[in-house]
Amino acid sequence: MSNTIPEGAGNPADLLCFACDVPLEMGKVEATYLGQKFPVDLPRCPKCGFVYVSEDLALGKMLRVEQALEDK
Amino acid sequence: MTQSPARLTLARTRSVCPVCLEQIEAERFLRGDTVYLGKTCPTHGRFEVPVWRGAAAYLAWGRQQAPRSAPTGRLTAVDKGCPHDCGLCPDHRQQSCCVLIEVTSRCDIACPVCFASAGRQGTDADFATIEGWLDTLNTAGGRVHIQLSGGEPTVRDDLADIIRLTRSKGFDFVQLNSNGIRLARDPAYVAALAAAGLDCVFLQFDGVTDAVYQRTRGARLMALKEKAIDACAAVGIGVVLVPTLVPGVNTQEIGAIVDFAVARLPAVRAVHFQPVSYFGRCLKAPEDADRVTLPEVMSALARHCPGVSLADFRPGSAENAYCSFSGRFSVDRDNRFHALGGPVSCCGVAPEPDAVRPSPAVDRERRSVAGQWKRPASPCGDGLDAFDAFLASRERTLGLSGMAFQDAWTLDIDRLRQCHIHIMAPDNRVIPFCAYNLTSMDGKALYRR
Secondary structure: OHHHOOOOOOOHHHOEOOOOOOEOEEEEEEEEEOOEEEEEEEEEOOOOOOEOOOHHHHHOHHHHHHHHHOOO | OOOOOOEEEEEEEEEEOOOOOOEEEEEEEEEOOEEEEEEEEOOOEEEEEEEEEOHHHHHHHHOOOOOOOOOOOOOOOOOOOOOOOOOOOOOOOOOOOEEEEEOEOEOOOOOOOOOOOOEOOOOEOOHHHHHHHHHHHHHOOOOOEEEEEOOOHHHOOOHHHHHHHHHHOOOOOEEEEEOOHHHHHOHHHHHHHHHHOOOEEEEEOOOOOHHHHHHHOOOOOHHHHHHHHHHHHHOOOEEEEEOEEOOOOOHHHHHHHHHHHHHOOOOEEEEEEEEOOOOOOOOOOOOHHHOOOHHHHHHHHHHHOOOOOHHHOEOOOOOOHHHEEEEEEEEOOOOOEEEOOOOOOOOOOOOOOOOOOOOOHHHHHHOOHHHHOEOOOOOOOOOOHHHHHHHHHHOOEEEEEEEOOOOOOOOOHHHHOOOOEEEEOOOOOEEEHHHHOOEOOOOOEOOOO
16 A cells, blocks of 8 residues: 555545545544554544555654664 | 571572582572572582572562573584583573674773773774674574674774674664763764664763772773763763672662663663672672672662662563563652553663664564554544653653673573573674673683683
């Protein structure tokens, strides 16, 4: 899916779910890692529930959270 | 030493004679409230040494033994028996977690206490040799943490290149053992280390007064330690304070060291206490009073730190339970400690660097979001604030840990065989830290050359 999505797309509606071919919508998601839960808003497919995590977020804030939880 | 007939044998093990380093039978036994390691060499006589002061804690602590795993990769054969066949041999019970690479035997100070017996004269490992070590570790299959050590690694002008090399080989966590002198004096050098991908500095930090440093290191170093921390903070390198605890020299500063660390959050991530071991330059036969054991350190921390109790500490997750302790704490604005749950680093430390560092492909692959983050079916919440709040709380998180290295008197083969902190020997053997640094009473080394 990530191959079809322009990097840095600001509007979830600009993102299409590769599997369902429908625009993503901002939705509430609970991300969990090593037992810690984080309720966050992320673009998700209204049909199949697939969640899009941008590269910036994955390699930025989420990576820092992972490292903190891993004691690294 | 006064002898009491009231003693209880806890377990049989093996050790070495401190004089000849021959493997001999040993026992852990309780006398009074202290656990001793006792052993008799047929040639050199009886040796007894305290290894754990606090009987109740000893028994409870041992119930938390870490799982064992066989080492992977290159092995040496079992021949003379532990600790004489390290490489690792098939009898070893734990894989490498953190591997020290000694990039130089030179040092810019001459400490009375030095496990590596480093001095001003020495040699640097050449680049090809270091690359060979890293390739060997990769071949062995371990995604280990690399700790650049020595000597004092910062005497090398090409240390940033070594860090880049290490990262390029796929090792995604690089630590530096340092006395901090050059870090304090050369901020551009520190910036270059950060840009190369250094995650964390293990800063030799024996106390908060020059009086301590004069005794442990032969120099007034406190101001330099502070500058070194500032330099690391400026470029986002996490700092772990590493005090070598010597009874009567700096054990009275345990609390002050923690206070210093709290005042330097978030630059300082953790304090990692190391009770002194008697190898390297420490040649005199130690008395019982020359020993400080892990439960004594934990008790000192519990007495000093508001909110900390002994129950907040755990053994390391991979090594023998009696080798280390660690705990992670959130420190509030009133400097009260709150224990944090969750995993404890297998290295016994919680550096938690926020370092801005390169993101090599292996890092990206390992941390692929789809694989590591799960999405439950019932979402709730509000934006990304949860991430921000969590990261903000971590700004006030401090790790408190300790590790008891073993010398020729305290060496317990059961512990050694579970060791997961290893040193890369010049001939590409991977050797447990305490075996590599082991010296006999007259200073003869088992492995170090």
